[in-house]
Amino acid sequence: MISVGIVGGTGYTGVELLRILLRHTQAQVQVLTSRTEAGKRVADMFPNLRGHTDLEFSDLDIDVLKQCDVVFFATPHGVAMQHAQALTEANTKVIDLAADFRLQNLEQFEKWYGMQHACPELLKDSVYGLSELNRDKIKQANVIGNPGCYPTTVQLGLAPVLKAAQDLIKPESIIIDAKSGVSGAGxxxxxxxxxxxNADNFKAYGVAGHRHHPEIVEALENISGKTGVFEHVIFxxxxxxxxxxxxxxxxxxxTEAGAQTDLQALYEQFYANEPFVDVMPAGSSPETRSVRGANQLRIALHKPHPNKLIVLSAQDNLVKGAAGQAVQNMNIMFGFAxxxxxxxxxxxx
Amino acid sequence: MISVGIVGGTGYTGVELLRILLRHTQAQVQVLTSRTEAGKRVADMFPNLRGHTDLEFSDLDIDVLKQCDVVFFATPHGVAMQHAQALTEANTKVIDLAADFRLQNLEQFEKWYGMQHACPELLKDSVYGLSELNRDKIKQANVIGNPGCYPTTVQLGLAPVLKAAQDLIKPESIIIDAKSGVSGAGxxxxxxxxxxxNADNFKAYGVAGHRHHPEIVEALENISGKTGVFEHVIFxxxxxxxxxxxxxxxxxxxTEAGAQTDLQALYEQFYANEPFVDVMPAGSSPETRSVRGANQLRIALHKPHPNKLIVLSAQDNLVKGAAGQAVQNMNIMFGFAxxxxxxxxxxxx
Amino acid sequence: MISVGIVGGTGYTGVELLRILLRHTQAQVQVLTSRTEAGKRVADMFPNLRGHTDLEFSDLDIDVLKQCDVVFFATPHGVAMQHAQALTEANTKVIDLAADFRLQNLEQFEKWYGMQHACPELLKDSVYGLSELNRDKIKQANVIGNPGCYPTTVQLGLAPVLKAAQDLIKPESIIIDAKSGVSGAGxxxxxxxxxxxNADNFKAYGVAGHRHHPEIVEALENISGKTGVFEHVIFxxxxxxxxxxxxxxxxxxxTEAGAQTDLQALYEQFYANEPFVDVMPAGSSPETRSVRGANQLRIALHKPHPNKLIVLSAQDNLVKGAAGQAVQNMNIMFGFAxxxxxxxxxxxx
Amino acid sequence: MISVGIVGGTGYTGVELLRILLRHTQAQVQVLTSRTEAGKRVADMFPNLRGHTDLEFSDLDIDVLKQCDVVFFATPHGVAMQHAQALTEANTKVIDLAADFRLQNLEQFEKWYGMQHACPELLKDSVYGLSELNRDKIKQANVIGNPGCYPTTVQLGLAPVLKAAQDLIKPESIIIDAKSGVSGAGxxxxxxxxxxxNADNFKAYGVAGHRHHPEIVEALENISGKTGVFEHVIFxxxxxxxxxxxxxxxxxxxTEAGAQTDLQALYEQFYANEPFVDVMPAGSSPETRSVRGANQLRIALHKPHPNKLIVLSAQDNLVKGAAGQAVQNMNIMFGFAxxxxxxxxxxxx
Incomplete structure (x- = not known):
């Protein structure tokens, strides 16, 4: 049984972490901090937790957090990087659900998040926590940058073609038309x-530029091993x-090679042993409700023409897109199932 | 053609007033004020108005407002009473969509709204704008307190039995189980x-007490001519x-008399000439969507037992429950259809 | 490990049973029948089950069902009573989620469900599965009539006052204003x-009479031990x-006695050891989302006047109101936690 | 004042036609037919119409319809073409809201709608009712094929670049990622x-092929005057x-030329005199709620890169996408405002 701390448990990723971790047989949440709610019982804020925990929010005390085996940061961007160094020095692992450890490119980080990075050295040693793609590194990691929700759907949706031996797709052609429920905004x-x-309404947003764009670009580069070809990805x-x-x-x-590849077979094989990624049969359409509350991502492929691939990639933004994947990373780090x-x-x- | 001012047009009653008044053939909105948005085009805030008006928010200038024939206050409670005196002295009529002129009882006003009334004398002369019940007084009024949304459903739902020659109901037995869409909260x-x-959720609120309770009590007293019997109305x-x-x-x-009365006939007769109140056939169930965007209230009666009456009373809270009724009152005041x-x-x- | 059959798994109570039972450590679903879908994989109908089960619907074969330790009927009314006798004779327990074993009053059953009861003798021996109130009988039962969703909220909401030594409430005064999500209709x-x-709409329904009314009346009689006083309950x-x-x-x-009783304490004590019933602090308002997907019912009490009690009683209609309570009953019957x-x-x- | 018939008024386009036409000052609905509901008052089916009309559904009687000046078909595909000939011979104009007169290509019609066309000659003379693009032909038309909802957004969204003197876009590159509310399915x-x-869920549908695809292709060909280049449009x-x-x-x-064109200016100019098409300022994001219930389509342009154009095109599918555009066409045909x-x-x- 490991001891867990959660910093900033008043948002939706916070309550999701609690919902999951309160039923985890190998981890126990010991500390839950909040800048504004210290002294309040978390179940008074999130009524679904009534009867399941007596935890109270406390002030952030780094010495208390150091006694945890792992600390999740469910905070705004820029908080985890203030404390990560102290924690790792105390052998406490860090999983940040915000953006502090997602981008290796410091310029991009500063541009999109409007702040200087507090621990660039630690950032270099941190691991990007897309569980299925980086499992080996995650096992060894002390600091995890948990992926953004949109980038998770894109990476898992494109990894099989990006990692193929041959060039199967034209990277400059990628268009990502993404749709999210409102909880994604926190x-x-x-x-x-x-x-x-918001009810009975639909719109695009962030059309002029969204923080997940540079994360997607960097991730696609890392997965494919190619640079300079993803900048014009449309998102x-x-x-x-x-x-x-x-x-x-x-x-x-x-590409010509892609058009001649059995992509359905390629995807099924790529994810054959992944419990949390489901490649649906040809002709399917994944529904978001099929993964509501579950740590799963479902993929379906379509080829309207021989030279065009459409990937549908669905998840619960708060689970596989946030808290669920964070716990998945914790499980990998500590050798749990x-x-x-x-x-x-x-x-x- | 009369000229209209709207004070505080950044809320939902404000945009509803505009939606209605921009299509009114006898009234023209000349001024639209906002404490915080002066200089902004209202269509930039409310995109449904794009192409229908070039109005800009301006600072509240009482001299400009005095040149209007009527000024609507779509403001928080406590604003209209600061300006009503000056306006009426300039022969500008006032219709307040907040609570400043709803309660004649000053004690109740102060208790529920946490402020002293600024113009108690003017309050005495003001008229409570439940159009169907106070039409004659509204014609002569200079200041209208537009009713709360809940109180509108209750008054129109009970007026026929309260105004009957005999005592038909037991006033202390009244229970109002009311349900509102979220826009009612502004x-x-x-x-x-x-x-x-709020999505996919249902709950009671204001269980310990709601501002519309004293308004309902006072209104039921006025309609019935009885005092001291409605305090225990449950809402x-x-x-x-x-x-x-x-x-x-x-x-x-x-009552015995009520049990022997043909209430369906009573209601139908009571509202026979009212274009905005619909008494549905026995056995009906009014749906809120049937009045979405319309200045209408629909009523259905049920008698599960000879001694029990159930009234279902439905409206659009923003129209018959707010902006629509306010325009209806304006129409009455100025002799329009x-x-x-x-x-x-x-x-x- | 017991073996479980589910008859009629194509409705929402069916998929909920599967969601719960597929994670049950002591029970295994062996058979799943459907009149219309035999041969189809259940995960093809309910995509949330993809990856969690390979179960296929089969035709109802009573000999196969007899090999189960327990069979759930998630069927329309009138199906379970056709097969219950054969199953109990084979020592297979029966839990019916429809109405066949809810009403002991055969006249009422025929009136409201439009069919004669197929096994009145077995009905007499069956147990009404309101888990918290009938636990001892459920332990011994061979056939369970799982309660209707509305009746569950009413019974748990009123049991503490109905079972008190003194008469605390006036039974003829009960008014139940109930609200349900759309999945309740199947x-x-x-x-x-x-x-x-249905979206963006609200309405009453079944105003002329609802099948759960006789069930509520019978249940309140059983709980209180009083007859002839609940017929006029409004629902x-x-x-x-x-x-x-x-x-x-x-x-x-x-009553006078009720007005002088500390009802909050009474309720808290009554449910002190019940894991699935939560008596919230005075002043609370239970939200349905707080129990979404959970086998829990939350209660809050309000006393607007000394002589009036308001009980707010919230649950997930598909869980504590249906499939969850059915599994709770199974756990009781088989001695599981x-x-x-x-x-x-x-x-x- | 013209007299209007509506065939098949029990669907959502039917009730929308009524909502609009009951307030039209130059047209009066005289006949409303339904195969299944003859004798029923339409306000009993659509409660929003209560108090606004006494119309009853009648059986389809072609002799009665012939006395109308115009007949709208709000029927399933394949009905209007059975009656259009008889009506036009009686000088009654026909506006079909289904697909019978949308596609000139008979093969495509038969392939996608599974029926032979009943009046190919009349089809040739019919006019495709995209009001803004075909106004002159609509003025002279006897039979109008009212456009599909999706195709309306696409045509108005692309017409300015398709009709430009130079080739501004690469037609084979068009990808339409479209999203609709549920009422679009009828x-x-x-x-x-x-x-x-459907609630709290999102999914793609019709991925393998949708009936609006051939309509889009034919429409883009007609607008651009180019053939053979739009077959691979993705929708x-x-x-x-x-x-x-x-x-x-x-x-x-x-194209190179497109990249160098001021597209914002081009669009603004193209629609400068169109009351129902709104080209929003650069950087905008049209929200569907901004046109809820209104006969308007809003467009915004984005250029993420010099060589890529993104057009956001929003409407109410039942109004500008169906009943509203149908009335707009009627207004054009009869010379009304x-x-x-x-x-x-x-x-x-």
Missing amino acids: RKASLGMIYSE IPHLVPMIRGMLSTIYVDL EDEGLAGIGLLP | RKASLGMIYSE IPHLVPMIRGMLSTIYVDL EDEGLAGIGLLP | RKASLGMIYSE IPHLVPMIRGMLSTIYVDL EDEGLAGIGLLP | RKASLGMIYSE IPHLVPMIRGMLSTIYVDL EDEGLAGIGLLP
């Missing part, structure tokens, strides 16, 4: 997020009037 | 109102995951 | 249930535009 | 359309959990 008192502004996110769920519709031009705490089935209807 | 950046906190509002719509389910014990600007049919589906 | 291709007819269900969730707002007049398979935390947001 | 009792299957529709609203996100590669009956402002929130 738990914030903002006019744009209130019910009556347009849209807001869906639903709480949870994310679907990326990814359009790619195939990878699905420990994550075996729940999606809630449908 | 357009505010508050955590409790964000999409992910429990609930929040429905929908944008617009309000349904009150009202439970009443009937009462349905001018208000003849739109509900949007279904 | 999974049926009907015009009234399509998305565009008005409403439809909420949400998938899951149910809230009953129950209004009761208190009562929360086995049911320890999941509600999904919020 | 009012049908089907399992896939029920509330609990992927998605289902959004909302009632009304449609957004197409259209991705196009620009084009916005008669169509001046309503979108309902927001």
